[in-house]
Amino acid sequence: MQLPAEAVAATALIEVVRISALPTRRDAPYPGTTVAHWAGSEDAAALTLIESLPGSGQHRCGFSPGWSVRAYEDSLGHCHVG
Template identity: 65%
Template sequence: MQLPADAVAAAALIEVVRLTAEPTRPHDPFTGEPVALWLAQEAASVLSLVESLPGSGQHRCGFWPGWAVRVYDATLAVALFEAQFCFSCHEARLHGPAVPAHLAKQFFDPGAEAAHTLLARFRAAGASA
């Protein structure tokens, strides 16, 4: 999966978000509460894991993501980007000022080992919240 390279290089913190609410307007991102913060090395490790997700074809479920990561640089002012993951339809949507249009919608293989590892990390973060 492709992420905005400059934003990944600048990443200092990731908020893990459990998505629970539908968008209020069409094409807006889902919303939810942060359940964990991953700093420095852990953030870099997770972003590397996301980048290693193999591609997949689209599966239709209506896009109902359960998890997201919000990526911040050292200023922590505004999220550089947010990536929302739907493990049912194999879709990831990226939002934010660092996201070029061609990266906004991507498909990943949720059966891949990297996807299982990512989902396990999300669930562990949610369980400790």
């Protein structure tokens, strides 16, 4: 999966979310309960793993993931949703 290099470089915290519903808008993050926070070496390892996942042109009808990650910068004011 290709991640924006600037987002990876700026990530200071990853929030792991158990998705509870579909987003209310196309540009909104998936709603859900935060179940973990990863920082430091944990967020670096998670981003490395995510980047190693293969991309795919294949789309699945009705696909709904169960988990989401939200990556935050040092200021925690800007979120990159994945």
